[in-house]
Amino acid sequence: MxxxxxxxxxxxxxxxxxxxxxxxxxxxxxxxxxxxxxxxxxxxxxxxxxxxxxxxxxxxxxxxxxxxxxxxxxxxxxxxxxxxxxxxxxxxxxxxxxxxxxxxxxxxxxxESPFPIPGWTLPGVMSVGAAQVMTNVHRVKPGKRGVIIGVNVLSSAIAMELQIADVQVAAITLPAANLLTINSSNPLEVMNSLLYVSHMAPSPLIKIGSKFMKNEILKKLGIRFYPKDGVKMWGIPIMLRKAVIEIVGKDQVEGVVLATVNIDGSIVPGSEKRIDVDFVCIAGGLxxxxxxxxxxxxxxxxxxxxxxxxxxxxxxxxxxxxxxxxxxxxxxxxxxxxxxxxxxxxxxxxxxxxxxxxxxxxxxxxxxxxxxxxxxxxxxxxxxxxxxxxxxxxxxxxxxxxxxx
Incomplete structure (x- = not known):
């Protein structure tokens, strides 16, 4: 040897x-x-x-x-x-x-780098890479309808793969801000990273708009007026003004609690809303x-x-x-x-x-x-x-x- x-x-x-x-x-x-x-x-x-x-x-x-x-x-x-x-x-x-x-x-x-979110130990919570392997390698759907927490290049690419496999992704959204999510919970930082995946978007509007967003002033304006319910890519809402503050369920994932965030990533009090999903992917990057x-x-x-x-x-x-x-x-x-x-x-x-x-x-x-x-x-x-x-x-x-x- x-x-x-x-x-x-x-x-x-x-x-x-x-x-x-x-x-x-x-x-x-x-x-x-x-x-x-x-x-x-x-x-x-x-x-x-x-x-x-x-x-x-x-x-x-x-x-x-x-x-x-x-x-x-x-x-x-x-x-x-x-x-x-x-x-x-x-x-x-x-x-x-x-x-x-x-x-x-x-x-x-x-x-993969995970980040902690209340409820992340429930069955049905996984890394976004695990969902990718389940779907593309083992041909097993991670669930029927899920949310990806973490808006980045990796989550965007895998969300598209899940859609191809007929798995519904209800949203790609930010994590709530804490010491371990400083960059991934800040809408401005996240928009910077997304500019380098915009060419994958099926919408010509998003592709053209991303070119303008490379200007810092326009970027801040873009975040301020970014739709609260997100902009859709491949039919999936990309939410830069919403964050998951909790994953909920009794014996398995049953939903997530979303809240609106300010442009600095801080939560808007009273904006919490629950949506039903049966799996959650955490995308903290590599x-x-x-x-x-x-x-x-x-x-x-x-x-x-x-x-x-x-x-x-x-x-x-x-x-x-x-x-x-x-x-x-x-x-x-x-x-x-x-x-x-x-x-x-x-x-x-x-x-x-x-x-x-x-x-x-x-x-x-x-x-x-x-x-x-x-x-x-x-x-x-x-x-x-x-x-x-x-x-x-x-x-x-x-x-x-x-x-x-």
Missing amino acids: GNKVIIIGAGPAGLSAAITLAEKNIGVVVIDEYLYEGGRLLGQLYEETPNKWWNGIAESERLLARAKELNVEFSLQTSVSDLEKIDQDWVLHTNKGVFHTKQLLLATGAA YPLAELASLAGCPFHYIEQLGGFVPLHNEQMETNLTGLHVAGNITGIEGAKVALAQGKVAALTIASKLGASVTQIDIQQAIENVETTRANAHIQFHPEVLVGRQKMKEIWAQTLSHTLS
């Missing part, structure tokens, strides 16, 4: 990297804790342009077929509990034994799933534009620890296509270290492909992702100069 590259994570970054390495005749083992390969791809289904769909399941099947054709080895339902460096080897402790490798790629992806990099001893930096704490890495997807590489959402929250492109960069970097026929031009072209893919991304999870990427470049350069001095 020690002479094979190990990749943790069978999502888009991991599969892309595995294929690239195997094409260079390098042995690969891909470890994942889930039942199937594909990661977050398995839940994705959205229209990129009129009549052109991104089907994550079809994409994962295509990647998996190519990986198996190249004899990539998979170890599924395998959880990594510890990670350490012993001599020149990375040693992985799992529920299926100990794995050794000299070159390790962490492609662990992202996890953060890089980077615990294994932490166990390895990799330094971290908090970069808000990348979704939180991100392991130190360079454009070649190397960390500052010999033999440890990262790719995909562990490096910052972006879409599957960016993760696919990053996986290729990481694989080429690893292959060059192992003596395969890879030139610096090959690696540079792959890096440029990541940048092009990012620039053309259909969905941007953070409007200032380029700022975040630049920050990481600067931190890496500073770290390198300190090391050399």
